[in-house]
Amino acid sequence: MKTALVTGASSGIGAAIAQVLASTHEVWLGGRKIPEGLPGRPWPVDLRDLDALEEKTADIPELDVLVHSAGVVQLGSLSQTSVQTWRDTFELNVIAVAELTRILLPRLRARNGHVILINSGAGLRVNPNWGSYGASKYALRAYADALRAEEPDIRVTSVFPGRTDTQMQRGVRAAEQGDYEPEKYLKPDTVAQAVLNAITMPADAHPTEVVIRPRGAVG
Template sequence: MTENRPVAIVTGATGGMGTEIVRDLVRTHRVIALGRRDDALAALAAETHAEPRRLDVTDRDALAALSSDLDRVDVLVHAAAVGDHISVEDATEDDWLRMLSTNVVGPALLTRALLPQLRASAATVVFIGSGAGTRPVPGSAVYTASKHALRAVADVLRLDEERHRMRVVTIAPGQTDTPMLRAGIPAESYTAERYIRPATVAASVRYVVDLPADAHITDVALRPRQEIARL
């Protein structure tokens, strides 16, 4: 039975990290898995018994509808993201709007829509950031800017919601073995073992969710065991 379990929402649930986060959290939570692909959501639900819901984080009406359907949220994990390596020289206005809308504006508006439930539960909100949110990445101005901005959203939200005892965490993985990463690296030079496993990111989410109630971790920086740039 899931009725008495704490409720977790995971965006980007069918992505490399999001899937592993859902697989881990269903052990203890009623998980609502949000994603854009019906077939992948159905497969994930069959495997994990998470509750699938097709939702694009850029769909403002869908965010409001989700909030109206829920009276409790204990954990919110923002794992949905898009990422392309585009420089200032090459980026179009559409590139900027698409990435900022998905990576920054969508998470901010979903959090706002769920604030009553999050406050009532003294919830944990996890933003899946990136190493690009703490350092510049050559040739990747748009994605880097979006992850810097997402970290700023998390940092201000933490201050603003402190009176409600909400925990707000940024987990910033370095290069992680996901389809998004594979799409940007030639197959002949891709070595999966060099990168962080998505399950390790999920384990980090679990760690901050299970932390005792008297404290919270604000930032987690995950790096590959060997820095890729030095290999």
């Protein structure tokens, strides 16, 4: 059976991806608190503890799929965004991704593996008050492009979902002082299905970018 590591598997999109991969992969579940009943092997780790990642990954013998779904967002105008917010956002959304991938590259190369990076609509266009998060997602997109160019034997896919019905989205809508309208958002399972489609695409194809928007959404 193939092996997959999914970060951010505690909830939302990450948990949905782990669920959909479980029938075909041994899934390592990256997250601080894994939902009861989610199939896979818990991999509790603080991704911001970069010095510990080498040791934490030592037990993963081989790797076919690496899904980066963990992320953080804090909204606010640029004039009010603190240095600490910039640091926290980039540390998890970009630097931890780069370091975890670097450590696992030998295992991914050996299996002609696939790296999936869950980006955001903010990685394509940034609205007011989304500066630090959008900048981190643009950086993540650039990282994916560079990884794809440098590692021709590994497939690298950036996924850009629109608003999705998750706890993170609830926090976003609260910060925006707007109503939470899940019927207007993507379901986590829908994003997970798009990820599965990319992973199971025939080997002669390289799905580089997948953009998903809720039906009826503009832009």
